[in-house]
Amino acid sequence: MRKLLAGTAAVLLNSAAVLLCSAAALTSSAAAAAASYTADPAQSRLEFVGVQAGAEFKGVFHKFTANVDFAPDALAGSRIDVQIDMNSVDSMDKDRDTTIRSKDIFDVAHNPTAHYVTKTITKTAAGYSAVGALTLRGVTKDVPIDFQFVPAGAGAKLTGSAKLNRLDFGVGQGDWKSTENVGDAVKINFSLVLKPKT
Amino acid sequence: MPNQSPPTRYSAVAQGFHWIIAALIVVQFTLGWTAQFLPLGARKLARLDWHKSFGMTILTLAVLRLLWRLFNRPPELPPGMTKFERQAARVNHALIYVLLFVMPLTGWMMSSAKNYSVSWFHQFTWPNLVGPNEQVFNLLKTTHDTLSWLLFSVALLHILAAFKHHFWDKDDVLKRMLPFTKSEKRS
Numbered sequence: 001m002r003k004l005l006a007g008t009a010a011v012l013l014n015s016a017a018v019l020l021c022s023a024a025a026l027t028s029s030a031a032a033a034a035a036s037y038t039a040d041p042a043q044s045r046l047e048f049v050g051v052q053a054g055a056e057f058k059g060v061f062h063k064f065t066a067n068v069d070f071a072p073d074a075l076a077g078s079r080i081d082v083q084i085d086m087n088s089v090d091s092m093d094k095d096r097d098t099t100i101r102s103k104d105i106f107d108v109a110h111n112p113t114a115h116y117v118t119k120t121i122t123k124t125a126a127g128y129s130a131v132g133a134l135t136l137r138g139v140t141k142d143v144p145i146d147f148q149f150v151p152a153g154a155g156a157k158l159t160g161s162a163k164l165n166r167l168d169f170g171v172g173q174g175d176w177k178s179t180e181n182v183g184d185a186v187k188i189n190f191s192l193v194l195k196p197k198t
Numbered sequence: 199m200p201n202q203s204p205p206t207r208y209s210a211v212a213q214g215f216h217w218i219i220a221a222l223i224v225v226q227f228t229l230g231w232t233a234q235f236l237p238l239g240a241r242k243l244a245r246l247d248w249h250k251s252f253g254m255t256i257l258t259l260a261v262l263r264l265l266w267r268l269f270n271r272p273p274e275l276p277p278g279m280t281k282f283e284r285q286a287a288r289v290n291h292a293l294i295y296v297l298l299f300v301m302p303l304t305g306w307m308m309s310s311a312k313n314y315s316v317s318w319f320h321q322f323t324w325p326n327l328v329g330p331n332e333q334v335f336n337l338l339k340t341t342h343d344t345l346s347w348l349l350f351s352v353a354l355l356h357i358l359a360a361f362k363h364h365f366w367d368k369d370d371v372l373k374r375m376l377p378f379t380k381s382e383k384r385s
Binding site: 022 | 238239240241244246247250251259311312314315316317318319320321323330332
């Protein structure tokens with residue numbers, strides 16, 4: 001009887017060990033499958049499109065870093081992480097850029113960077129969509145993005161877009177809260193040329 | 199109707215073009231002049247937003263007016279005018295016509311150069327005429343501002359001349375452009 005019990009226990013322990021090992025193997029294989037990349041700043045572009053006085057205007061952020069872990073078959077372990085230097089905003093008009101950097105809009109003196117990091121990535125008919133947390137002007141809110149991931153050699157190209165409401169993040173205080181002159185909705189377009197991390 | 203004798207009065211269409219554009223120019227001058235003293239902010243944007251929409255309206259009306267003018271003879275100048283007066287009237291009218299195009303066009307171009315596209319009353323956006331460029335913008339702004347004073351001057355001369363015709367010469371030059379009036383028959 002004691003022998004039998006000991007035998008069963010040993011079997012149970014063995015199976016538990018096997019289970020643990022395979023679980024570890026699973027997670028490590030998923031992590032390994034999502035390759036790590038960084039965006040090449042010279043070739044990558046982060047653009048926003050706002051509406052001002054009834055007409056669209058485009059601007060870009062010249063300085064941002066993007067770290068991407070991605071594999072189509074390991075979406076759970078995939079992640080896009082973007083850090084944006086808000087001072088690098090360029091709407092192709094110096095006067096407007098100065099205004100955008102000021103306290104009432106980006107308030108770059110207190111919030112020099114914005115951060116976006118995905119929480120979940122799912123496959124869609126057109127490519128992928130993700131939900132991530134955007135921290136902008138000190139406010140963090142979820143913003144969904146749609147994107148395509150196209151492998152190119154050792155790297156890849158990641159292009160996509162998002163929509164957000166600037167007032168959700170307090171971008172626009174005082175007079176700028178009005179959406180009559182500057183629309184609430186802002187479109188974001190990005191095109192990242194990814195290089196494998198070394 | 200090339201063989202018909204010229205009309206003695208401006209037609210309702212010509213009067214319509216004249217007075218609507220005249221009123222819009224007054225509005226434009228007020229909006230443009232006052233906006234330049236405002237700091238870049240919501241109020242300045244709102245004012246220039248109206249200025250641009252009215253400006254594009256004037257440009258559209260100017261195109262239609264010129265087309266209409268090409269196919270419809272205006273009444274002739276009164277017989278008592280000297281050669282110099284006729285020449286001055288012709289030059290002044292031509293300048294006003296040119297400025298009706300050049301003012302909106304330089305405004306449209308300077309908006310494009312500053313990367314502030316022009317909307318028409320938030321209904322649609324006009325295409326940009328030039329790419330963003332600070333030097334080009336500064337040059338166009340100087341041109342637009344300077345020409346606004348030229349327009350102010352020729353418009354003032356135009357008004358003074360109309361009054362001179364009406365009160366001094368006592369002819370029907372002013373009356374024939376006024377709706378709801380009758381011009382005396384010329385012998």
